[in-house]
Amino acid sequence: MAKKSEKNFHQPEDIRVTATTKIWGLTVGILAICVPLSAVTRSGAIIPLAAIGGAAVGTVAVWRSDQRKYQNKLLSPQQLELEQRIADLETIVSGEDFDLRMKIKRLHANESERQEEN
The missing domain is CATH 1.20.5 (Single alpha-helices involved in coiled-coils or other helix-helix interfaces)
Incomplete structure (x- = not known):
């Protein structure tokens, strides 16, 4: 059992997972700020939807880019x-x-x- 945990400890972390985590972490922060602001400014759901759309596009871009480059590193x-x-x-x-x-x-x-x- 100890060998299994050591094996997982030495595996390189996927940079795409890290980038996706940061993208969506920032998006949650943006949503926390823009949802109350959209109620005050009466802009509706445009700003929150734009934030979610941007995060989705960013996530797709991260996972599609450099797939071969990432594979070559392994x-x-x-x-x-x-x-x-x-x-x-x-x-x-x-x-x-x-x-x-x-x-x-x-x-x-x-x-x-x-x-x-x-």
Whole structure:
């Protein structure tokens, strides 16, 4: 049991969780200020809704940005190198696969032209 808690203690904290926590913490503070002000100024729910909308957009931006960059931080240099090599191989294979398909289409077209001639 002690090993499990030590393992969790050494895991790096996700920066996105920290940013999201700060965004929504500030939004709660903004709401605490603007809800009474909106009643006094008779602006209605525009300011609170704008605060919630801004926090939602900020949260989406945080979670969508730098996903690959964050993932790369968790991987060792050897793992990054392997991933790059795999990506290169996939590019080569898909390019050769496309070329092969084009050759097959040309052969089929030539064959159908020959059959039409006979």
